[in-house]
Amino acid sequence: MVPSMEAVLSPWVAQLKAKTNLPVLIQWGDNPAPGSGLRLGDFSHPKVVIQVRKASAIPLLLSPSLDSLGEAYVEGQIDVIGSVDDILDIAHRLAEAGSKTEGRLSRMVRRFTHTQNTDREDIQYHYDVSNAFYQVWLDPAMVYSCAYFERGDETLSEAQTKKIDHILTKVQLQPGQRLLDIGCGWGALVMRAASQFGARCLGVTLSQRQFELATERVRQAGLQDRVEIRLQDYREVQGQFDRITSVGMFEHVGIQHLPAYFSRIHEMLADDGWVLNHGITSTDANDGETSHGGGRFIDRYVFPHGELPHISTVLKAMQEGGLEALDVESLRRHYARTTDLWSQAFEANGETLRGMVDEKRWRIWRVYLAGSQWAFEHDEVSLYQVLCRKAGRQARGLPWSRRWMYSER
Secondary structure (H helix, E strand, O other): OOOOHHHHHHHHHHHHHHHOOOOEEEEEOOOOOOOOOEEOOOOOOOOEEEEEOOHHHHHHHHOOOHHHHHHHHHOOOEEEEOOHHHHHHHHHHHHHHHOOOOEOOEOOOOOOOOOHHHHHHHHHHHHOOOHHHHHHHOOOOOOOOOOOOOOOOOOHHHHHHHHHHHHHHHOOOOOOOEEEEEOOOOOHHHHHHHHHHOOEEEEEEOOHHHHHHHHHHHHHOOOOOOEEEEEOOHHHOOOOEEEEEEEOOHHHOOHHHHHHHHHHHHHHEEEEEEEEEEEEEEOOOOOOOOOOOHHHHHHHHOOOOOOOOEHHHHHHHHHHOOEEEEEEEEOHHHHHHHHHHHHHHHHHOHHHHHOOOOHHHHHHHHHHHHHHHHHHHOOOEEEEEEEEEEOOOOOOOOOOOOHHHHOOO
């Protein structure tokens, strides 16, 4: 005789209730009666309702992690009703209650093999969903990286413009200088560098869709004489540049390849040039993934083969690659705000976005954006801008203070 869903789940529910009190109702069946099901806590009204759609979800629920719960949701084995904030809070509390070993002090360390072919495939998997999909929830310039909130009350569009200006001011970009932007996205940084700072710019991307739209945007802005967009791996770029920026790209390089990555930047940088690397980092000193299976979910569904180094690993790899770090700035709070605004826009336009992609991809992105906000807010991941120049140069010529970074343009 096949045991009922209630018989299978009841012992697990009892164990959970002995550890924690969650405002969660679990239901099953095609048309469950309102309020029926198993309760994971004492409450009058549940904040989250988990509706089990397939029996294959049961093993994933019985050993809850962010990876297993995420899998059950994106694969359509469960439906979840509630605000996205409440859903993320409950998911983390379930994962913590169900955790046997992995937690904040035990974060998995994994390494992946990276080649130019695998890197290209991974980039295209994430970024080539469709340009229209990204346009719905990004700012009009389509800047897909952490914004910079000088006061905290800026709109997303204002904060993204301030981020670009912050970067270009940090590297002291001057008219006529040659700028390389590694991982240029849809071209916002190189276009502003050319139009507002007078630079001559090259942007490279591995995303076909980004390349096509960025090229068209450059043409529409009349910047073809100052901006070139290429569908090209940074390792294939020839020539030297006065300034190099890399924004939200080095997460795809692989930790063991970071010294070679920075060494390649060193080769392309003019002797008196400056480079700024802007990227997400782990908050685990051993370069571990986010806790409770969050990193496994991201690798499987969002960023294949992505690896986040701790900031100490980044600085060591920079030195090994021949670069001297001049300034290090944490923007973790800024990325928590940025991802929160992205998630809000995604939720507000949920049905529109649902009609643009298949159900699985829609669910992946919904979880990913809301989960990212949680991770930045709770110090699971961080974001650093590191300003560098070639190592071994004399100190004279360096600014005495950081005042130039905040001067009005």
